[in-house]
Amino acid sequence: MHDSLTKELKRILYWIKPEICFVCNRCVSGCPVAEVHSEYRPNKIVKLAYLGFIDELIQSGIIWYCTQCLKCSERCPMDVHPASVIVALRNIASKKKLPPEAWIKMAKNIYVYGRITPEMGVVSKDRKLIKREDLNLRTPVVSKELIRRLYDETLFPINLGD
Amino acid sequence: MEARIGVYICHCGKNIAGTVNVSELRDFASKLPGVIIARDYVYMCSSTGQNLIKEDIKKLGINRVVVAACSPSMHLETFRRAVAETSLNKYLLEMSNIREQCSWVHTDPKKATEKAKRIIAMAIRKVSSFVPLEEIQREVQRKVLVIGGGIAGIHASIELAKAGYEVTIVDKAPTIGGKMMFFDKTFPTLDCAQCILAPRISEVTKLNNVKILTNSEVIEVRGGPGKFHVKILKKPRYVDEAKCVACGNCSEKCPVEVPNEWWFGLGKRKAICIPFPQAYPNAYLIDPNACLRLKLKRDVCGLCYKACDRDAIKFDMNEEIIEDTFGAIIVAIGGEPFDASRVVEYGYGKFRNVITGIQFEILTNVAGPTNGEIIRPSDGKEPRTLVFIQCVGFRNVNYNEYCCRIGCVESIKHAIIAKEKLKDATIYICAPEIRAFGKGFEEFYKGARERGIIFIKGLPSELKEDHDGKVIVQVYDASTDKILNIEADLVILSTGLQSSKDHEKISEILRIPRSSDGFILEKHPKLDPTATPIAGIFVAGVAQGPKDIPDSVAHAEGAAARVISFLAKGELELEPFKAKVNDELCSKCLICVRVCPFSALSIEKEGSLSKITVDEALCIGCGICAAACPSGAITIPNVFLEPILLEIEGALRWHRCMTL
Missing domain, CATH: 3.50.50.60 (FAD/NAD(P)-binding domain)
Structure with a gap:
């Protein structure tokens, strides 16, 4: 049990009461991740977190599976918001520099390219590489400052250099 | 009579004493003017506690009693009974609530004790102005109105009718039977719902002292316990119940088909229809929103009229308002499935x-x-x-x-x-x-x-x-x-049962409260589940909260028993807090007559003069008239005006009460 972590979780999630879950399992039934990962169950994560198993959860990496589709929060009859609990757990994990490698890579991509994967373009029939600007498509403009601030706020453990 | 006040402070176990410093409160009270004795005891409502009060009345000549304990709705009657056992009039007692309004809602003992002092000072100032009063006896109407003719309403009616009371069942549907009529089988015995309900329906319809009004709604209720004046709106059926034999010839000819609400939209029905074959009254009715002739208000179609060889169809039927007086009312309006x-x-x-x-x-x-x-x-x-x-x-x-x-x-x-x-x-x-x-x-x-x-x-x-x-x-x-x-x-x-719009409507008409789930609120969730907070109005079955059939029937029979004990004596004892008009101060402006929500006040001619009279049967002592009167001509004994002013004085100058 880690009292300080549980306290931290309750501080972040002061606006919800995950204790009132009565295990109707609607969050699991509709979850697109639970369908493919047999160990991923939103209500199980919520209960484990509130029983004090936060360290195990953030070490196991299971919290990074969630796609944040928010279906569990939407369908919950008790307004428990499992998706928000998972975000809070991710914040705690970030503080401890625990996010998976791939996540840090994605975060860097967002900083550099404004999206998760860098732009790759498509190859036409006559083997020409076509980029966005060739098709007159707008390239998203990213405020690097804003993203840097976002990472600072969430304490995401990332070294963006200068 | 000089006031000799006795103050009795209850610990209520730790309920009050856990937050409020009871001995400090007792010492404070004993120093207030008029107080002869102040005592505290762990459970004042126990017989030992009650004996403390009775002994003091006998030995110390106490003639005003203040009990500082729980809410008066809990134990006012208990202490009044105790006082009545002595020579003292029971209306010379006042309760001050230091539990629900103080110890339960506060955590700081110091502040809670200071507040309790104010509360107790209010009651001590107020009680000094009390005068002895006598209860008002009122004859009751030995008739009962049952709103809703479902399984609960039918059961309560049968029990009441068997006990010799006249019963009127009002149901807004064109038949009695309620939701149970749609069931095929009932759990957990799997016996057929019709087979157990139909005999009860036939039993209730055969009882001479039961009147059944279908297609009807209660629209107005005036008066109070023992005498409720009720207005019932009977909507036209457009078919003569006495003549119709439910042969179905009319329905065969009817050209209009609409979704069948009796089948919850699963099938169709005609504009002239019968909810189900076992309906009572066993007669067809015309849906005025579907029938061509009634909808268009023109002389068209009329096929059902031609098909009926008993001349039962009457397109010119009108709404009817039935007025009657009842001693008690049972609300058995059921519920509805969730949408x-x-x-x-x-x-x-x-x-x-x-x-x-x-x-x-x-x-x-x-x-x-x-x-x-x-x-x-x-x-x-x-x-x-x-x-x-x-x-x-x-x-x-x-x-x-x-x-x-x-x-x-x-x-x-x-x-x-x-x-x-x-x-x-x-x-x-x-x-x-x-x-x-x-x-x-x-x-x-x-x-x-x-x-x-x-x-x-x-x-x-x-x-x-x-x-x-x-x-x-x-x-x-x-x-x-x-x-x-x-x-x-x-x-x-599975859509269960929830409260409906009818709960809202009926609670407004009868002025009865509802709980947060929308159902009718019972007087006490455990000890008085069939009474409402308003005397003379009772609740049966799903109207109070979702129930299955056995629970509904048990609840309805409980409500019937409560009504019987309520009306059996033939008269009621009413609290004597009724408005009194001082004719010399009254200027006959009639403001009181207009503001009274119970129509208890009226103006009557006495020779060449006119006078405001109060119908004590209707007045509940709410004090609206007294507050509205510009001449201060209306008073309510032990309530308005002096007791309230003294109470306010106690609240505002409690710390100076000692020097008053």
């Missing part, structure tokens, strides 16, 4: 093969549109896979937070009926847990498992429909930790 279309993700109303529990009841009913055959509504084929989904609209913060209490066992019943009719069908019940709490319910649940009905521990998140009408149910089963994908032919949503 499943509000839960959008389950697609009720959009997906053809998603129906509600009550619709399934109609499907299995022999008198229903399919003659009891279970079919898929989309193509009329026999379903192979059935899925029941529990808790739709209940145990949910977005709809109803309470448990519907009948859904679990209702679905088990449906599943067993379906298993009997469709031998090799696969039946699933999706529920987080099964609540089988009643007598014989757990055995019934076991019986369902023995029959091979599959229980899934979990609810689906949403439903999807494929091109040929199959409903895809993706549901997680906690007991196997697997996510199942079921292709269901028929999905049944």
